[in-house]
Amino acid sequence: MRKTFRQTTCLFLAIVIFAACKKVPVSPFDYPEAVIKNYEIGIAPSHLTVSPDSLFTQPLAWKEVYEAVDFYKYYGQQVTPDTFVWRTRINPAFFVDFSTSQKIKISCELGSFHLGGRSAELLTDLQLQPILEAGGTITALHLDGPVRRLIKGINKHLQAMSLQQVAERMVEFWQNIHRKYPGIEIGLIANLPNWDYTRQLPGYSGRFSDSTGYTYRQVLDTLYNTLTNAGEKIAFIEVDCPYNYYRKKRTLRNDGVVNNGQKLRALQVWCQQRNIQLHVIINSEASDNSPKTYHDNTLKYLLALRRDRIFPDKFLFQSWYDIPAENLPESGKYTFMNTVRDGIILLRALYPAPNSR
Numbered sequence: 001m002r003k004t005f006r007q008t009t010c011l012f013l014a015i016v017i018f019a020a021c022k023k024v025p026v027s028p029f030d031y032p033e034a035v036i037k038n039y040e041i042g043i044a045p046s047h048l049t050v051s052p053d054s055l056f057t058q059p060l061a062w063k064e065v066y067e068a069v070d071f072y073k074y075y076g077q078q079v080t081p082d083t084f085v086w087r088t089r090i091n092p093a094f095f096v097d098f099s100t101s102q103k104i105k106i107s108c109e110l111g112s113f114h115l116g117g118r119s120a121e122l123l124t125d126l127q128l129q130p131i132l133e134a135g136g137t138i139t140a141l142h143l144d145g146p147v148r149r150l151i152k153g154i155n156k157h158l159q160a161m162s163l164q165q166v167a168e169r170m171v172e173f174w175q176n177i178h179r180k181y182p183g184i185e186i187g188l189i190a191n192l193p194n195w196d197y198t199r200q201l202p203g204y205s206g207r208f209s210d211s212t213g214y215t216y217r218q219v220l221d222t223l224y225n226t227l228t229n230a231g232e233k234i235a236f237i238e239v240d241c242p243y244n245y246y247r248k249k250r251t252l253r254n255d256g257v258v259n260n261g262q263k264l265r266a267l268q269v270w271c272q273q274r275n276i277q278l279h280v281i282i283n284s285e286a287s288d289n290s291p292k293t294y295h296d297n298t299l300k301y302l303l304a305l306r307r308d309r310i311f312p313d314k315f316l317f318q319s320w321y322d323i324p325a326e327n328l329p330e331s332g333k334y335t336f337m338n339t340v341r342d343g344i345i346l347l348r349a350l351y352p353a354p355n356s357r
Contacts, residue, residue: 031350035311039351041344042279044073044109044318045327045336051088052078054328055337056098061329062337068344071105073142073316076112076127096136106131107140109189113149113173115157120146121176128181140185141177142238146170147219148191153212163214167226174232187236187279188223190216192263193245201263202256204248217270224274236277238316239264243284243301261308268310277313280305282343283321291324291334298339299346306350315351317343 043065045052052074055062078090099106108131112123128138150169152160161169174186195216196202196209209215224234246260264280271278284297298317305312317340330337 031306032309034306034350034352036352036354037311037313038353039312039347040070040314041068041347042071042073042107042314042316042318043069043340044075044316046319046321046324047075047078047087048320048322049088049325049336050327051090052327053089053091053094056091056094058328059098059102061331062327062341063330065330065337065341065344066102066104069102069104070314071107071139072099073107073109073140073318074131076108076110076124079130080126092130092134092136096131096134099136105139106136107142108138109142109144111144111149113143113146115150115155115159120173121180124177125180138181138184140187140235142187142189144189145191146173146188147223148194148208151212151214154208163212163219163222164226167222170223171227171230171232174227175230178232185235187234187238187277189238189240189281190267192216192239192241192260193248195219197263197266201266202251202258204245204258205252217266220270224276234274234276236279236313237267237271238279238281239267239312240281242281243297243304244287246301246304261304261310264305264308264310268312279314279316280310280312281316281318283318285321286323289323291339294319294321294323295334295339295342299343302343302346302350311351315347 045055055066059066072095074090074095075087077087079092095106098104108127110120110124110127112120112127114120124141131138147163147166148154150161150166152162177184177186191208193204194206194208196206197216199215203209203216220237227234241260241264248258248260250256251258268278270276282298282301284294284301286293286297302315319336324334324336324339326332327336329335330341332338
């Protein structure tokens with residue numbers, strides 16, 4: 001972890017105190033021994049609420065959080081031309097100046113894969129260049145659903161591709177990006193509720209597997225093998241499975257058992273065997289539209305992951321919801337940064353780093 005943060009020396013005591021204060025029904029004896037490593041922390045405030053520019057101009061309002069953050073992931077369309085006016089905007093100069101001064105890495109989430117129209121490479125340029133022109137360095141691209149956007153079954157376009165064709169398109173994209181932006185890491189965002197990981201480990205919906213006939217494990221194996229044979233690498237898999245889905249026990253049709261802890265452990269092993277990092281997005285949809293529910297369930301997610309023996313390389317506190325409506329201040333109840341601050345305090349206790357022992 002990049003910087004120091006409030007440390008709790010006793011995991012059991014931390015969990016007991018947290019559970020009592022937050023009224024979370026949990027026993028410290030539910031938790032296995034921790035894997036001690038340097039876990040990284042990222043943030044990605046919502047693109048649907050207030051502009052994140054206030055984060056860069058009012059740093060004292062979230063100092064405790066930004067001093068603990070290793071990377072900031074922005075949504076690529078937040079810096080593109082005004083055709084995407086429904087998204088909040090980021091001022092690249094403010095963003096780059098702040099991230100550079102605080103040594104916070106910048107990464108970008110891209111949903112640029114479409115059949116017909118402009119290429120993913122061109123759309124990627126539009127979403128990276130404003131940051132680069134402001135003097136920033138982008139360390140990673142997080143690809144949001146390239147397979148489901150291109151593959152037959154989900155996509156009804158006449159040019160929709162087979163899985164192998166999608167994999168070959170990924171090789172082309174990886175190579176084109178690395179020619180222009182050497183050294184940048186490229187990884188995949190995995191929407192686990194909508195895929196069956198294997199037939200024995202179904203997703204809550206599983207509709208992408210139903211539409212294509214493939215499990216996500218088959219998708220990953222095909223992409224990994226094709227990219228590896230071409231000399232390219234999947235840098236990370238980033239799990240998109242909000243807590244409201246993670247805690248599901250039955251499928252949407254009530255025709256199977258859902259075990260997301262077992263599913264993430266299987267993915268964790270798959271990544272470890274291939275030297276691929278595992279990221280987990282930490283958030284939760286609030287069906288009651290309450291920022292308190294978002295806050296409490298986001299923190300419960302960390303407890304559930306630790307109980308289920310999930311030890312990611314990176315935790316990403318990310319929102320794509322319209323609540324919490326405010327990012328600041330971190331001391332304000334149930335703002336986005338308040339949730340992140342409380343989440344980091346709990347994360348530090350649950351997932352100790354080597355220098356925290």
